Amino acid sequence: MERVIIYDSDCGFASSLSQRIKSDISDVEIDNFTSIDELKSGLSKDDDRYIFSIIDIDKDDENFDEVVNLLSKQFIPILILTKKENISYRDEMINKYPIIDYATKDSSKNFHYIISMINHMRNSKNIEVLLVSNSEHDRKYMNDNLLRRYPFNIVEATDKLSVQRALVEHENIKIMIIDMMPEEEALQIVEEVREIEPKDSLAIMAITSIENTYLATKYLQLGANDFVVKPISVDTFYSRMNVMIETLSLFQRLQKLANMDFLTSLYNRRYFYEAGKLLYASGLRKNIKIAAAMLDIDFFKSINDTYGHGAGDIVLKEVAHIIKSSFRSSDLVARVGGEEFSIILVDAEEEKIINIFEKLRSDIEALDIDTPEGNIKVTISIGVTLDLCENLEKMIKKSDSNLYEAKQTGRNKIVLS
Ligand code: GH3
Ligand code: MG
Ligand code: MG
Secondary structure, rough: OOHHHHHOOOOOHHHHHHHHHHHHOEEEEEEEEEOOHHHHHOOOOOOOOOEEEEEEOOOOOOHHHHHHHHHHHHOOEEEEEEOOHHHHHHHHHHHHHHOOOOEEEEOOOOHHHHHHHHHHHHHHHOOOOEEEOOOHHHHEEEHHHHHHHHHOOOEEOOOOOHHHHHHHHHOOEEEEEEOOOHHHHHHHHHHHHHHHHHOOOOEEEEOOOOHHHHHHHHHHOOOOEEEOOOOOOOOHHHHHHHHHHHHHHHHHHHHHHHHHOOOOOOHHHHHHHHHHHHHHHHHHHHHHEEEOOOOOOOOHHHHHHHHHHHHHHHHHHHHHHHHHHHHHHHOOEEEEOOOEEEEEEEOOOOOOHHHHHHHHHHHHHHHEEEEEEEEEOOOEEEEEOOOOOOOOOHHHHHHHHHHHHHHHHHOOOOOOO
């Protein structure tokens, strides 16, 4: 589980902050340290689960440098807490030390901000950033002064060709920062990249060397999300990066919702066919066996008729949960209709497949589903095929006719051909 460090000698503040983080972000652990000695002995070395640290320490404190060094050596992003709001002090600190930001400790109103920073860091963790510049000096400056404060993996490119190569080789590149001279070349790269990478998969930030409205507008017109003017203010850079990261994670959430079935949280029919085609094609290419299966709950209409739709929905959710947990994460499991589920299994051996489905069938038969209308028992019928047919549609059709045969010949059974 990801971990957050709180370093504060004031236990009261640290404990209310921990509670707030835990209630807002469920899957994160908090490590509380109250002194430099505790931090030194408690911080595990080379542990990449640390995603953020919140430090209450004054610059005049004798341990300040040591605390900041310990954390930044492990690339743990640092947020400094302070009692006073002082802009010039804040600027000095941010420019001088590898810290992400600085927040006042005066009240719990900053909790919201701290939580959003933790979320930014979590979202940044799996992001690769493509840094494009033909100046080694500028790349080094960006890396050392700005980007190293984030947990990004940085990929560098120096021209159009290396940008194209990087985008093919690194599929987690979600942000491109471009600082290129002459700027005509930068504009061209932005335009070309945008043709293949839409805004929901790649955010682009342009760094422009002069305050020039024409250039800035041009970058935005060609598809950049934002621009920053040199000399780069650390504050401006961070706040704009944070907006880009937030936008990317919103896109991701929307995409997830669009692919999901609301009732069961399984994939929906649309996504099943979209992702299924890719699995099918890669199975063919790599000569990996795949299987297609159709599952249907038996006499489900009578469950609705007897117990009502609410209870029917609970049955659907429970059955979906058992189905999902019977397969590997590399398999594709979807709810494709009311009480119908489709599965594509990757790397499928015939004997194992029969066992997997037989176990699933009997697990569902054994279920006693607890609903407010009483306990309900159900069975499912399953049609499976390992025959790749001519295409995915035909393969699914074949598993569907096997399902039909299972229904015709008694239900609560598997037909494989
Ligand atoms: P068979 O064994 O032949 O599959 O019989 P069946 O009753 O399961 O088949 P049928 O296709 O006639 O009925 C499916 C029922 O599923 C009818 C429909 O009302 C119900 N249904 C579809 N979607 C939902 C849903 O989201 N929630 C609930 N509760 N019921 C649904
Ligand atoms: Mg049906
Ligand atoms: Mg049915």
